[in-house]
Amino acid sequence: MNHDIFIKKVRLNCFRESKVPGEFLLQMRCPGGMVDADMLDIVKHISKTWGDGNFHFGTRQTFDICRIKYEDIPAVNKYLKQYIEEVEIEECGVNMASIAGEPAEWDPESGYPTIGARNISACIGDYHCVCADVNTFELARKIEPLIFPSHYHIKINISGCPNDCNKAHFCDFGIIGCAKMEYHPERCIGCGLCAKICKSHATRVLQLNEATGKIEKDPCCCVGCGECTRHCPTSAWTRKSTKFYKVIIGGRTGRQTPRAGKMFLNWATEETIIAVLSNWQKFSAWVMDYKPEYLHGGHLIDRAGYKKFKELMLDGVTLNPECLVAEDVYWHETEYRSNYNVKELSTHHHAGPTEEKK
Numbered sequence: 001m002n003h004d005i006f007i008k009k010v011r012l013n014c015f016r017e018s019k020v021p022g023e024f025l026l027q028m029r030c031p032g033g034m035v036d037a038d039m040l041d042i043v044k045h046i047s048k049t050w051g052d053g054n055f056h057f058g059t060r061q062t063f064d065i066c067r068i069k070y071e072d073i074p075a076v077n078k079y080l081k082q083y084i085e086e087v088e089i090e091e092c093g094v095n096m097a098s099i100a101g102e103p104a105e106w107d108p109e110s111g112y113p114t115i116g117a118r119n120i121s122a123c124i125g126d127y128h129c130v131c132a133d134v135n136t137f138e139l140a141r142k143i144e145p146l147i148f149p150s151h152y153h154i155k156i157n158i159s160g161c162p163n164d165c166n167k168a169h170f171c172d173f174g175i176i177g178c179a180k181m182e183y184h185p186e187r188c189i190g191c192g193l194c195a196k197i198c199k200s201h202a203t204r205v206l207q208l209n210e211a212t213g214k215i216e217k218d219p220c221c222c223v224g225c226g227e228c229t230r231h232c233p234t235s236a237w238t239r240k241s242t243k244f245y246k247v248i249i250g251g252r253t254g255r256q257t258p259r260a261g262k263m264f265l266n267w268a269t270e271e272t273i274i275a276v277l278s279n280w281q282k283f284s285a286w287v288m289d290y291k292p293e294y295l296h297g298g299h300l301i302d303r304a305g306y307k308k309f310k311e312l313m314l315d316g317v318t319l320n321p322e323c324l325v326a327e328d329v330y331w332h333e334t335e336y337r338s339n340y341n342v343k344e345l346s347t348h349h350h351a352g353p354t355e356e357k358k
Ligand code: SF4
Pocket: 123, 124, 125, 126, 129, 130, 131, 132, 133, 159, 160, 161, 162, 163, 164, 165, 166
């Protein structure tokens, strides 16, 4: 069957073209990578009715259903209504009748309206993981209405602790849970285990004072991972109740200039994170001159420059008193395009003295 397909429009609807003309992959959002298991019935029905019976876990924790025929997309969208209502509207409080925070018409049987804001991915966090400092998917659900629906592109990864299993360092806006620790010397038996663990698993900021039998801490470099609390046999280390986060910006993979992100905020509370991300649409619109195109958040930060990014993202935000903000950011990128590091020195332009000057 011949098709005359406007691919861009189909992509905006969260259907991605495949190598087979006329066949598409549907990406179902799953903010924070957690949904009620009942939602799998919907995934199964779509896959068995219109797909090839399988689904793939997308790299951003979407349910991806392959081999959907172009002519079946309207029927799939109609059926998707209950999934979108349950996951986006009820769980996350998303206003589907909006785009980038502005009112926009949305037919509930027309599927997803935009693909710009990618699914927010998260590790399982303190819902299960013994290392976790925070609840990751609850935060994802609070952030979802701030970034979706929107044509501005952003990838947000959330990790529940500084182990960063979910690669917050390699996305546009990475969020990493952390905690402040409290020492209870009266409970400490001087076994030294916390110092040993911090040395081998974290940042070497604890030391056992042999004379006093108590622990001394250099607080400057503690990353708030909580390994000391996890291993202390007497609960002499506990986490303080306030949840904190680090924000890592501008990381990415990709063909041209992959790079690890850099820290923008440290010890930010959830309220601060929400307030900062509330400025994301405004920042993106400013950088793109109000004309969204396919350019990810990290590139927008590059275009604006860190100082402008900081100014717009912190506009009107009251930071919690513990929050630290990067004065400046110095990027380091892998130079795939220039091959600068893998070329022989003699082939570099302007590298080293010229023959005449030797
Ligand atoms: S990042 Fe931390 S909380 Fe999340 S899975 Fe890894 S160890 Fe657990």
